[in-house]
Amino acid sequence: MKLIRFGVSIPEDLCRRFDAHIARKNYPNRSESIRDLIRNELIEEEIKQNTEVVGVLHLLYDHHKRELSDRLTDLQHENRHLVLSSMHIHLDHDNCIEVILIRGKAQEVKNLANSLIATKGVKHGRLNITSTGTNLA
Numbered sequence: 592m593k594l595i596r597f598g599v600s601i602p603e604d605l606c607r608r609f610d611a612h613i614a615r616k617n618y619p620n621r622s623e624s625i626r627d628l629i630r631n632e633l634i635e636e637e638i639k640q641n642t643e644v645v646g647v648l649h650l651l652y653d654h655h656k657r658e659l660s661d662r663l664t665d666l667q668h669e670n671r672h673l674v675l676s677s678m679h680i681h682l683d684h685d686n687c688i689e690v691i692l693i694r695g696k697a698q699e700v701k702n703l704a705n706s707l708i709a710t711k712g713v714k715h716g717r718l719n720i721t722s723t724g725t726n727l728a
């Protein structure tokens with residue numbers, strides 16, 4: 592992969608704040624951080640354009656809640672064309688965490704994730720979207 596170098600002019604104060612941000616995020620240098628900022632922006636664009644994305648969803652719930660596990664499983668079966676894989680971990684006596692990989696159009700991925708998160712009894716859920724993008728090297 593060929594790397595391109597380019598100069599960027601930004602106000603001193605903004606640069607100082609950016610360097611502090613880079614340090615907090617443990618980036619080795621500005622370049623790696625800027626590359627990630629660009630990739631994040633491109634992924635946001637893909638999400639808006641409803642292209643194919645991959646979502647990683649986690650759900651935290653109490654498996655004692657009546658019929659909750661069944662409802663979550665039913666939803667995944669109904670959308671099995673989107674669900675790539677799931678992992679269930681018994682965290683403690685009450686709590687389970689489920690990590691579900693979802694691939695599809697951005698809107699489909701978000702809709703399924705929202706339905707799962709909104710299921711009564713789910714304590715916490717969050718979706719992270721990444722891209723299968725070929726332009727993120």
Ligand code: NI
Nearest residue numbers: 654680681687
């Ligand atoms: Ni469990």
